[in-house]
Amino acid sequence: MTSDSGPAIEAVDLVKGFGSRRAVDGLNMNVPRGVVYGLLGPNGAGKTTTVRLLSTLARPDSGTARVLGHDVVAEADSVRSRVSLTGQSTTVDEELTGRENLVLAALLRGFRRGAARRRADQLVEAFDLADAADRLLRTYSGGEKRRIDIAASIVTTPDLLFLDEPTTGLDPRSRSQVWDIVRAMVEAGTTVLLTTQNLEEADRLAHFIALIDGGRVVAKGTPAEIKEAAGEATLRLGLRDPLRREDAEALLARHFGVDSTWDPGTGRLSVPISEPDRAALAITELSRAGVEVSEFTADQPSLDEAFLAMTGHRTTTVGSEEEEALR
Amino acid sequence: MSAPAAPVNDLDRSSLREVLIGSERPSRAGRTAASLAFAWRALLKIKHVPDQLSDAIIFPIMFTLLFTYLFGGAVSGSPADYLQYFLPGVVVLAVALTSMYTGITLNQDMAKGTFDRFRSLPVWRPSVLVGSMLGDVVRYAVASAVPVLLGLLLGFRPEGGLVGVLLALLFLQLFTFSLAWVWTLFGVMMRTPTAVQGATFPLQFILVFGSNILVDPSTMPSWLEPVVSANPVSHAATVVRGLMHGSATPGELVSGFAACAVLILLFAPPTMYFYNRKQR
Structure with missing residues (x-):
């Protein structure tokens, strides 16, 4: 393993446009290792696009980003072998069972068949999915689906995990399960980049928060600092x-x-x-x-009030970024 | 409708931590391992959603019966005589039609978040495509076995014997794998599965029917004959026919394999190009 010191993420002037619109517009961020870093912003602020750029799914128009010391464009494969992504839309297969999804994820991470099965069994237990494991995913509840999704991204414990709005649409109990998982990840030494629209979630989980709006970071600090500024x-x-x-x-x-x-x-x-x-x-x-x-x-104070307090303006919601990011 | 609300339990933090810390980190999956993993995924999908196989069964039966009895008498004098000529062709026809689904499924897959995960993995990029095409082998095997069995029932007598038929089916797998790259190119280029279907259907129609599958090109007008003879599907049908009847010449075999090579060389690189570009 190379470069185990230095920040987990270092982004300088990242720009990514879709057509005439700039989804990410000069984004700078610096994420230290071993923390939960919350990327907080409204719909269309550029959160998903930022995650796609940093996880090598999209290539920036300009600017640079180093993830765990590796350039996301020039050394994409080195980045890929050490990060994992749980996207906003489900990234697991609806037509497979939960267990099959986990075995597949393990095989693709280089496990041999027997080891992949054992790993899937462990994850199923730890994520409280034993009852659901052999059903097809399309019969899962939102919370179960989200847990399988996260389990599939941590088959090998990543150095950095991207969680794109992991609790959007979940009921409170399922949400607190996801929070438990995130806390356990950090205790295990993983850095987590978490995007959310929810100030409370960022407050509960994140060590540092960056407020993002219009494709750039408009404020950053600890949750306490953000809340203090927000009133x-x-x-x-x-x-x-x-x-x-x-x-x-x-x-x-x-x-x-x-x-x-x-x-x-x-x-x-x-x-x-x-x-x-x-x-x-x-x-x-x-x-x-x-x-x-x-x-x-x-x-x-709401997210909107936090924005108002920190930036002097309200959130500027633009068209659905997710839709465009999928193009 | 939706599943009954499952009881939501608190997760056990210590077992969570154990599973995270105790994880091994194997070296990355090789090309073959990754392709085979994706092939396994394709097979699981067939297992869980078997209705996608029904097309591979129904179409070959329909075409065999339709052409043998409707046109057989007119083309060759009697359905029985036509069957000897036409059956190897209908096998090619059935499999070629099935291969279109490769492009459509690929397109459906790419629209989902699943592909984002695959692409964020450190695996050989083409393994996603190669794997799903390997999984299609099962579909093609079904689509080609059905008309062969039906033909045998109706009186088709392959002079090449069992070995000849098996060799023909084996060659057909290779040919269909090659042809499928045409449809995957459409699959990665177009926005929606419906658009893929709309674009590939006419092309497929021309390729399949503008060939020597149904009739001997020597009966066609002089301007059409060379076109039909150049069609890769014609070369494949000639090889399949030759192997089944034990009459394949080295020249025919060479042309057959050359047709496969040309299809792959022409269509695989642009498919990969658009596939890689899609993520940017």
């Missing part, structure tokens, strides 16, 4: 007895360590909260102190 979640409270306002303010200040603000227009107190679960506790304490709360809301 923290806010707890808003209405009081049954407005005269108890000062009591409530004092209690909230003790509880959260920050001052709350009073909005005379709505008659509500609002206080920024970093940990949403403490909001419930604060409400309980208020009622214990005899301050009755008539209503409350707690909001996380």
